[in-house]
Amino acid sequence: MSDSRTVSVDGIELTVVIQRKRVKNLNARLHGTTVKLSVPYHATREEVERAIPELARTLLRRARASRVNREEDAFALARKVAARFPRPPEVRGVAFVTTQRSRWGSYSSATGTIRLNAVLRQMPRWVLEAVVAHELAHAVHLGHSDSFWALVRRVCPGTDRANAFLEGVSWLAGSWQRLPPVERALLVPTPGEEDPV
Ligand SMILES: [Zn+2]
Numbered sequence: 001m002s003d004s005r006t007v008s009v010d011g012i013e014l015t016v017v018i019q020r021k022r023v024k025n026l027n028a029r030l031h032g033t034t035v036k037l038s039v040p041y042h043a044t045r046e047e048v049e050r051a052i053p054e055l056a057r058t059l060l061r062r063a064r065a066s067r068v069n070r071e072e073d074a075f076a077l078a079r080k081v082a083a084r085f086p087r088p089p090e091v092r093g094v095a096f097v098t099t100q101r102s103r104w105g106s107y108s109s110a111t112g113t114i115r116l117n118a119v120l121r122q123m124p125r126w127v128l129e130a131v132v133a134h135e136l137a138h139a140v141h142l143g144h145s146d147s148f149w150a151l152v153r154r155v156c157p158g159t160d161r162a163n164a165f166l167e168g169v170s171w172l173a174g175s176w177q178r179l180p181p182v183e184r185a186l187l188v189p190t191p192g193e194e195d196p197v
Contacts, residue, residue: 030059084155107135130162
């Protein structure tokens with residue numbers, strides 16, 4: 001029998017799937033945003049409930065050990081970018097979220113909050129900077145007019161390069177399943193050969 005629930009760790013929603021198994025100890029694994037928890041038959045429900053938040057946090061932190069951009073860094077960056085605007089938009093908070101699958105970010109001038117796709121944590125800082133500039137510029141221009149892009153490039157000169165980077169990421173994400181195995185293999189390093197000379 002298995003049951004599931006969601007926990008929120010550092011602003012990331014995780015689904016916890018609990019399975020009773022013949023194991024000695026609680027055993028947790030992270031697959032994407034799902035925590036698979038194997039629980040020994042003798043463990044009580046309270047023991048399991050008590051262990052979940054800490055286990056989820058540990059797994060997530062471990063998975064993110066190599067992350068580049070932390071929330072507080074993104075916040076500091078966003079305030080810096082905002083200050084470059086002729087009329088600086090107010091930035092009161094930055095949150096990485098997993099609920100914006102098809103977009104890189106959004107900005108609410110009502111709350112002063114920038115919401116960023118959690119994937120951006122792992123991307124170079126100059127890409128994050130361009131997304132922040134883009135979203136903040138929408139507080140001035142709604143659409144993607146010439147004046148919108150002129151403003152974005154003014155507050156973030158690396159914008160065109162970052163857009164090309166993000167287009168490549170989107171292309172790969174959308175094409176990965178359709179790529180023939182040979183081409184796919186060319187894109188990932190062979191284990192043990194990560195540092196070709
Ligand atoms: Zn836009």
